[in-house]
Amino acid sequence: MNGNGEQKSLxxxxxxxxxxxxxxxxxxxxxxxxxxxxTLKEETTPIVQELFDFxxxxxxxxxxxxxxxxGPTTAPEIQPMADAIVRHCAERDTRLYMxxxxxxxxxxxGSTIEETLKPEFPGYVYGEDYIxxxxxxxxxxxIRLLFDDFKRMYSTDANGTAIDEFPMMQxxxxxxxxxxxVSFGGGFxxxxxxxxxxxxxxxIPVGGGCTAVSAPLLYPYYxxxxxxxxxGAKGAAEYExxxxxxxxxxxxxxxxxxxxxxxxxxxxxxxxxxxLFGNALYFIxxxxxxxxxxxGE
Amino acid sequence: xKRTVPLLITFIxxxxxxxxxxxxxxxxxxxxxxxxxxxDIIAVFAFLLGGGNxxxxxxxxxxxxxxxxxxxxxxxxxxxxxxxxxxxxIGNPDGIQGDVAKLGSLFNDLYMFIFTPLxxxxxxxxxxxxxxxxxRAFRAKNLDATILLVAAFVILLGRTPFGLWLTSGxxxxxxxxxxxxxxxWIMGVPNLAGQRAIMIGIALGVISMSLRLILGVERTYLGxxxx
Amino acid sequence: xxxxxxxxYVVLALIVxxxxxxxxxxxxxxxxxxxxxxxxxxxxxxxxxYYKFAEHLFVGVSAAYWMxxxxxxxxxxxxxxxxxxxxxxxVLPALKDNPAEFHMVIPLILGIMLLMRLSSKAGWISxxxxxxxxxxxxxxxxxxxxxxxxxxQINNTALSLYVTGATGFDLGATVSNIVIFxxxxxxxxxxxxxxxxxxxxxxxxxxxxxxxxxxxxxxxxYTVMARIxxxxxxxxxxxxxxxxxxx
Numbered sequence: 001m002n003g004n005g006e007q008k009s010l011x012x013x014x015x016x017x018x019x020x021x022x023x024x025x026x027x028x029x030x031x032x033x034x035x036x037x038x039t040l041k042e043e044t045t046p047i048v049q050e051l052f053d054f055x056x057x058x059x060x061x062x063x064x065x066x067x068x069x070x071g072p073t074t075a076p077e078i079q080p081m082a083d084a085i086v087r088h089c090a091e092r093d094t095r096l097y098m099x100x101x102x103x104x105x106x107x108x109x110g111s112t113i114e115e116t117l118k119p120e121f122p123g124y125v126y127g128e129d130y131i132x133x134x135x136x137x138x139x140x141x142x143i144r145l146l147f148d149d150f151k152r153m154y155s156t157d158a159n160g161t162a163i164d165e166f167p168m169m170q171x172x173x174x175x176x177x178x179x180x181x182v183s184f185g186g187g188f189x190x191x192x193x194x195x196x197x198x199x200x201x202x203x204i205p206v207g208g209g210c211t212a213v214s215a216p217l218l219y220p221y222y223x224x225x226x227x228x229x230x231x232g233a234k235g236a237a238e239y240e241x242x243x244x245x246x247x248x249x250x251x252x253x254x255x256x257x258x259x260x261x262x263x264x265x266x267x268x269x270x271x272x273x274x275x276l277f278g279n280a281l282y283f284i285x286x287x288x289x290x291x292x293x294x295x296g297e
Numbered sequence: 298x299k300r301t302v303p304l305l306i307t308f309i310x311x312x313x314x315x316x317x318x319x320x321x322x323x324x325x326x327x328x329x330x331x332x333x334x335x336x337d338i339i340a341v342f343a344f345l346l347g348g349g350n351x352x353x354x355x356x357x358x359x360x361x362x363x364x365x366x367x368x369x370x371x372x373x374x375x376x377x378x379x380x381x382x383x384x385x386x387i388g389n390p391d392g393i394q395g396d397v398a399k400l401g402s403l404f405n406d407l408y409m410f411i412f413t414p415l416x417x418x419x420x421x422x423x424x425x426x427x428x429x430x431x432x433r434a435f436r437a438k439n440l441d442a443t444i445l446l447v448a449a450f451v452i453l454l455g456r457t458p459f460g461l462w463l464t465s466g467x468x469x470x471x472x473x474x475x476x477x478x479x480x481x482w483i484m485g486v487p488n489l490a491g492q493r494a495i496m497i498g499i500a501l502g503v504i505s506m507s508l509r510l511i512l513g514v515e516r517t518y519l520g521x522x523x524x
Numbered sequence: 525x526x527x528x529x530x531x532x533y534v535v536l537a538l539i540v541x542x543x544x545x546x547x548x549x550x551x552x553x554x555x556x557x558x559x560x561x562x563x564x565x566x567x568x569x570x571x572x573x574y575y576k577f578a579e580h581l582f583v584g585v586s587a588a589y590w591m592x593x594x595x596x597x598x599x600x601x602x603x604x605x606x607x608x609x610x611x612x613x614x615v616l617p618a619l620k621d622n623p624a625e626f627h628m629v630i631p632l633i634l635g636i637m638l639l640m641r642l643s644s645k646a647g648w649i650s651x652x653x654x655x656x657x658x659x660x661x662x663x664x665x666x667x668x669x670x671x672x673x674x675x676x677q678i679n680n681t682a683l684s685l686y687v688t689g690a691t692g693f694d695l696g697a698t699v700s701n702i703v704i705f706x707x708x709x710x711x712x713x714x715x716x717x718x719x720x721x722x723x724x725x726x727x728x729x730x731x732x733x734x735x736x737x738x739x740x741x742x743x744x745x746y747t748v749m750a751r752i753x754x755x756x757x758x759x760x761x762x763x764x765x766x767x768x769x770x771x
Contacts, residue, residue, distance in 0.1 A: 076757025494711025
């Protein structure tokens with residue numbers, strides 16, 4: 001029954017349909033493409049290609065700081081980016097310095113090392129080619145301190161070994177000694193803080209892999225303050241595409257970003273149809289009510 | 298005393314950090330580093346405060362048998378279990394000296410199979426609510442809302458292959474009208490402009506608020522006098 | 525009421541049976557993760573005790589996680605390890621011979637002051653620690669926001685409004701730069717509320733709103749993308765890792 005005590009029309013019933021039916025549509029739109037195993041390649045956009053090209057042109061032994069500033073909530077979007085960039089940096093034979101300014105990022109650093117870096121690059125030696133520095137609290141205060149004196153905060157690595165025992169840490173005094181900083185994450189603290197407290201004051205190149213929610217907010221920093229931005233799962237898929245184009249062997253690997261894209265595409269279409277359908281019902285109902293009130297005012 | 302000392306602390310710390318930006322030499326440079334280090338340490342005490350407050354709230358709930366008090370026991374058991382696993386590094390392959398989140402430790406297992414599913418699922422629920430909101434709430438009621446929805450549509454379509462399939466016929470000088478190209482243009486031009494305007498506005502707000510805090514004009518963080 | 529109770533017990537029995545089968549086939553940890561995921565998703569049907577259980581468990585586990593990470597990651601090496609290094613010799617032998625830095629008693633005292641917030645009588649002293657936090661944040665933010673989010677953004681907006689490339693006049697880049705310049709100016713005009721939005725100023729403000737609507741539309745589109753990604757990730761876990769139906 002509607003407000004006048006009359007039976008609800010079909011349009012009214014459809015407009016106020018039980019939201020659990022909508023939830024079911026979303027679930028089916030997400031699950032079906034996964035079950036069919038469909039993946040999608042994505043053309044690389046300039047904002048992603050810039051970061052790819054920067055890393056591609058890094059000379060061997062360049063020092064790349066990777067900051068894992070995300071958690072399980074955003075891992076589906078960001079982990080594929082982290083994997084792709086770690087692979088790319090290792091292909092370029094750069095030195096990888098991994099840290100986290102989010103506590104949850106520390107566990108994800110460990111799993112990236114165990115599941116991606118170690119199996120695919122067995123020649124990479126801990127302490128000479130890559131290092132896990134671990135998590136430190138302090139948000140932007142931490143970045144400010146690292147900018148002046150890196151080892152004041154990081155006196156050991158994540159396993160408790162004295163930092164000066166590692167050959168790759170000998171020349172590190174502060175953040176200005178790095179050739180590139182890449183921050184994975186979109187919340188606070190994240191890419192913005194790396195730009196504000198490291199990139200801009202020290203003229204250090206900063207790149208970012210962020211959630212799709214954060215990506216639009218970071219566009220003002222591109223290209224003068226950010227080398228490039230990978231925005232969401234699409235950004236991850238684009239970087240993977242660039243990686244496969246340059247290093248075709250990765251074409252045979254399962255890529256996390258690309259595996260999400262078909263479900264993304266179908267879900268986007270479903271959401272757009274919901275918006276169109278919902279608006280159509282709204283305008284039909286509005287027209288009906290105008291007719292009922294004799295045209296209204 | 299209760300309000301004067303905190304105001305003085307805020308002023309001294311804030312002023313020293315600003316001076317350290319312009320005079321990086323001793324003593325301001327050193328003070329700037331030291332204050333940043335102290336800030337990092339105090340941040341951890343904030344985590345301890347959060348844990349302590351959690352215990353206080355939920356123990357009180359259980360003692361007074363408030364609504365849903367049995368679930369407070371679940372919270373306390375989860376808290377104490379995770380705390381023991383982490384502080385004592387139970388099951389850590391490298392023992393008490395190893396990385397707390399070492400693969401194979403109980404702490405890491407609890408992170409992977411309890412913390413991660415719970416946190417990730419909480420946020421995954423949002424997808425359903427976005428779908429529901431799209432159907433029930435997003436209405437093109439006026440010109441502004443219509444512009445918003447059209448921009449959203451171009452972005453949503455442009456980020457999928459369907460956008461290219463729909464407009465692949467537009468080639469040559471009309472290729473900029475292909476939906477993916479339009480989506481890229483929207484992100485890189487009007488979105489950038491709007492976000493930059495917002496960013497500049499926020500920056501001015503942060504600067505003025507920081508000055509007010511340092512100079513003691515803004516005192517709301519001190520609470521009421523009788524607290 | 526009785527029927528609801530019986531239905532509740534039936535659901536519980538089914539969950540226990542399914543849990544047991546899954547533990548045998550997939551192991552305890554994976555089963556726990558999958559069931560906790562399903563408990564959270566059960567909220568989509570309606571609020572229920574399984575969701576409440578999962579929610580409360582998350583609160584407790586999350587708080588303890590951050591405490592442990594902060595303790596081992598920062599407090600032990602950077603506070604105790606600097607204040608009195610021999611104290612941490614048993615857990616961080618690499619630091620035990622370092623010289624002591626007694627000034628680290630300052631953050632220790634401030635940290636303890638912060639913890640006094642838990643006391644109703646001594647809670648006022650936590651404001652001293654809070655003042656330090658506020659002062660540090662304000663001091664750090666003022667200069668950096670001024671530099672990166674204000675001055676540098678104005679610099680980034682100072683674009684050429686007549687762009688030429690290798691082949692001469694570049695219409696696309698010129699239009700884009702003009703739109704950026706006008707868009708930023710008009711967006712800022714819209715946020716200026718000290719002058720009435722009338723006349724030419726009003727036209728600028730109206731243009732600003734249009735630019736901002738496009739901005740919010742783009743943000744909405746990306747937000748949808750983000751939320752869907754999170755759900756896809758969870759479904760990959762449920763249908764892939766747990767049920768083995770994909771990949």
